[in-house]
Each structure stands twice: as structure tokens, then as C-alpha cells.
Amino acid sequence: MNLTTRFAQLENFGHSLKATCYRIKIEKTEDLHEVFQLARQSGLTVTARGTGISYNDVSLNGGGIVLDMSGMNQILEWDPASGVVRCEAGVTLEDLWKRVEPDGWWPPVVSGTMKTTLGGCLAANIHGKNNFQVGTIGEHVTEFTALLPTGALVTCSPKKNADLFYAMISGLGMLGIFTTITLKMKRIHSGLISVDAWHVPTLRRHLGDLLEHAPRYDYIVGWLDTLATGNSLGRGQIHAANNLKEGEDPNARETMKLSYQHLPDRLFGVMPKSLLHYFMNPFLNNAGVRLINTAKYAASLRRHTFRESHAEFHFLLDYVPDWERSFGRGGLIQYQSFLPKETAADAWREMIQLSHRRGLPAYLGVTKRHRPDNFLLSHAVDGFSLAMDFKVTDRNRAPLRNLLLEFDRIVLNAGGRFYFAKNSETSPETARAFLGEETIAKFKKLKKRCDPHGLLESDLYRRVFGS
């Protein structure tokens, strides 16, 4: 195989990190065998990559091989009676929901974008706005098969090879490559979802409402105005949603149709949304975001209830195509921290105030309610998460890095955790502090067993776990 002509410059989702790698397209399991053999012969390491939309370096492998898994995109079996689906690992959430929704099912856990692949979703063990109710995606996997670098094809379920099951899901693709994934879908009785939206004027109210109202809803998510100061610090808006029960939607037959779930590609029916990011760019600075946030908050003051399609509710990140390009040449990064419900308010107040003092406010803040899970490299806590998007420029890199290092300290002191699909600056020390030596030792022991020659390595793995 000629690697020279497969050299590629790949990026993270935020266009803030580039790496040059050898990209090899995978279409079937046999291709994986071949690549592992090639890697062994040529002394190169291997990382799997789905659609490449992680915020960090988890699917980058500078100087090594990156498997383009998008060719393994067949839905192998779908049973509309039981809601069980078996897919290849390169199937995206978009492929999946478009297949199951017309039959009255919805993926149990989805990310804010539908572009993610199932392999990537399992490797990061993604959560959705319903994390507090149903856990991570891993909890809905009934079985998966994966190819280990040893050449062994393993089948794992919560009962069979359970240690691998709970480690490979959340394992960042460092133990083996997912080939097929079996998932149980969730029943829906309408193409619509009922959403309540209300504002929260302070950080305490914000987190208090997430905590208090979550049990009554299937989904809950908050927008946090990261530029608000003083008494208004942490203000925002909460969206909480419930699936409709049978009979609640008189037009269920219509709304369940795929055409009804379509995200409009024009704004006000006129402007193509693909151009929107150019118009957003001039607002992506401290003054512009303050203006937009204030307007957004003012608009949220009226409590309202409405119904919208599942696609519109779940996939906000797909609403404006290429929105991340509006952050300009340096791109963006996301810093997401997970904090216990007892310590979250104080820690986030300190972090947001610090970001204001440094003149480095985040431009977007999103909060969610979480509960713990049993997966090995877990990011979950009984508490909340706050995701903050930061614009990266040539001038702010060093001060922003210092700010995030201080954030890490605050989060660790508050008993918090981090998510490997998001943060790009996490140090090995920080990872050790929140995962614990025992967890890391367990992970490395499994790694040795599944990948004795250390063929699977990503830039993230080297950064966080050393090599």
C-alpha cells in the first residue's frame, strides 16, 4: 500500500488544530487486518476517525495512520418491532435516526450534532440532554464487535467480556476498533417533542432549576450567558422537553414522516444558511457576543411552551452549517467541566469571574444535568456540566492556556471531571487526578492485553496517557 499518496492534513472540529497523517479508507473488517499488519511492519501507530468532529485531538494521529471509518456505514439489521438495530461503526446518528424515526423510534442518546459516527459515540461514550434519565449511549448498547490489534475479533456485551465492554465504550478507540454495534432504540409516538422554555436570572437559579425540574422531563438543557456579570452572572434560559405520549399528537402520522423532520436550509425562507456563518463572524468578539447574549436573554424572559420536531430539538449544532467557521482563522476550542451538584455553583462562579477579569470570556455556555455511570474512563458525576466555547486567536493562545490551567485546578478542587471528546488542553496530571491511579492502571492493563505492541495511539492518547 502506498502511504505517500494517502498523506492528509486533518483538523479538529473547531479548526484550531491540524495534524498530518496517513489516511486510509476502511470499508470492511478485512481492511482493518491489513492496516494492523502494515502498521506493525512499518512501525506506525493507528487511530480510528469517524467524521472527525471531536473538539480535540482524539481522532488525530500526527505522523501515523488514521482510519477513515466513514466507509463502514451499513445498517445491517433493523427490527421495527423490537427497536433493535445492528450497524457498522461508521454509521452516523443521521443515518440512524433517518432509518428508525419513520417506524416510531428514536436513538436513545444523541449528541448536539447528527454528524457523529456510532464508533465515535461509543469511543467517547457520549451523553445527551437526557443523561440524568438514561445515562450515556453505552448503557443502550446491547452488544458490539471489535477488532483488536492482536487480530482477534471480540464480541462484548454487559454479560460477555464485560470488562472489555465497559472499557472499550469510553476507551477512546485505544483498545480496539469497533466493527458492528447493536443498540436498542427508544419508542416515540409523535414526530414532535413538547418543549418548555423559561429564563433563569442567576447562576443559583440556573442550577437549581436544572436540578429541581429535571425529574419531570425527558430532556433538559440550559443556555448560559457567559458574559453576564454581578448578580446576573450565570443567567440564561432552560429548555426542557418531553416526548409526547400516545394520542397527544393528533397528526402523529404526518409528523413522523421523514420530510417533517427536515432542518430548513434557508433562514426566513430566503437566505441560504450555508452563508450564515459569514454574517456571524463580525459578532464573534466580546462586544458582539455581549450584544447577542443580551438580546437572547431579553427574548427568553417570556416563559413559553411549544412543539418542534425531534431533529430541530436535538441537533442545534447542525442548525447553522459550518457555524464553527464564524470563529475565524484561529478557530475555537471547548472547555467542558463536570461538577458535583454541591460544588458546581461556587466553582463556575469563580471560573466565569476569572475569565472576565482576564478579558477572555467564553462566547457560548451550555449546561446539562448528569448522573454517574459504570464505564471505565467516565466523565460523569451526579451534578452538572458546563461547556464553554472559546475563540482562539494568535494573541490569546498563551493567556487562554493559562486560564484553562487555572480552570482545571478549580474543577479538580471541586471534585469535578472532564470529557475526552471536548477538552484539548487536559494534561496527564489532570487526567490522573480525576480518573485516579487505579482507573488508569486498569486501563493500561487492558491496553496491554488488547494491544500488546501499542499499535493504537492517537495524539490525545500520547498527550494524556503518555506513550
Add this chain to the structure above:
Amino acid sequence: MGYNGMRISSGGQNVSDAPKLFAPAQGRSPYATPLTPRRRGLIIGASTGLGAALAQKLAGQETSLALVARSKDKLDALCRQINANGGYALAYQHDVCNYDEVPALLRKIVADLGGLDFVIYAAGINLPPGGMDKYNFENDRKMIEVNLIGAMAWLTPIAEMFQSAGAGQIVGISSVAGDRGRVGNPGYNTSKAGLTTYLEALRNRLTRRGVNVLTVKPGFMKTEMLKAAQGVPFFVIEPERAAEDILRAMQKRKQTIYTLSIWRWIMLIIRHIPSFIFRRLSF
């Protein structure tokens, strides 16, 4: 001149047999993050002169470097110095005339660096025949092998990789000597004219693929090679000065530079001297 640099691999099969690192920096290049970006560069012919000056300047600019040269001791010393000053450089002993070694060595370098963003071909020799009535095929052949074929051996796979990636930067150190065939050193003129033309052809292929190709034409520099200069050298500069010019040109993604820039005008005149006059001149 001895060109019996230690053979470091039997050619393209197994990278684990490829050169052992002997620089103080061990393991892979430091990681890059969005907030601590790093470039990864390869310099061929890095142990002395302009190559070494470029390595030293680049080392201070968040760049991980792979340094390739024939002379183990000089390379080792340079790497030690760079790494002691907080830079990151890996050393690879290699004779650019061992063309078969290139593919495996390049693969190892790219893996060790964690990618490749730019390459500088700075390997070059100047072996004058010793007078305008002297001829020396052996010397001429060596100059072609090092200055031109060595460059082609390295830049062929690199051009193919950068073309595939749609990104990257190639810098070739040619010479004002390639602008005209002169009486003093036909072999050197030819090797550099060949290199200039080769780089131009690469540029014409690769610019449309997002790859920048920079041809550098230095005049006289205070390096080992100055001894080979005929006549009294003028506008002589330190290699550090040339390195600064080159880094600036790389940043601006220029196509061709002369260093010093006055050589552009000198060579413009020399290129336009009609042959019936030029063949009567003694330089």
C-alpha cells in the same frame, strides 16, 4: 572527499532497522494543542553552515525539527545545543547519496516528529575543478549527486505527500551560481541550475495544490563553501543573516528569494550580459 557515510538501513523495508537516534531529545515530539501549536520541520544538510543556522533559528519558534546530515559529531552537537535551550531536535545520520534509504527514513522521521509541515533541502557541496582550464568529472558527478539528485530523492516523496495533503512548504537552497553557466565551475553551475529548474517545476505542480515551494538563491556566505569561491567574494554575509531572510520568506510564502536581496539586481544584469561578451569574461 569521503562520501562513505554510515549506511543506516538496507533500503526501504523495515523502519525498525532504520537509524538510531543519538540526540539528547528522546521519544516523540512534544504534543501540539490548539493553544500550544507546533510546526514540524525537516532540514536535510543541517549540520553546518546555512542548514545549521536555520535549525537554530527555527528551534526557538515552537517547531519540532528533524535534522539530517552526514556528519554524526556535528549533528549531535547541534541537537544537544538546541535541546539544551528548550528546543526540540532529533538527529538522523544519512548521506544524501544513499537514495534508497530515503523512503524508510522519511517515514520514520514523519512518525517521530508527529507529522510534517515543511522541509528544507540545504545539503550542498562545491568542488571547483581548480581553474578555468581544468576539468574533473568525479567532482562534477558528486556535485550533481548531492546538490541535485539528493534533492530529487528527498523531494519526490515529500512533494507527493504534500500534494496529497493539500498543504506543506518546500524550501530548496539553490544558488545565484545556477543563474548562469560560468567559466570557473561548470559542474556546480549545472547542479544549481538543475535544482532551480526542478524547484520551479515542483512549484508549478504544487502551488495549485496548496503547497508553497520556495527557491533560495544565496550569494556569498561565510561558510565552509566560501573556500570554493573564485576570485574575491563580495557582499559576504553570515549564514544567520541568510537564515533570517529565509524564515521571513517562508512566513510570507514567497516563491524565490535572493539573499542578500541585492543579488537579485546583480544577477538580473549578469543574466542579461550577451553571450558574445560573457564568453570573453573570466568569472
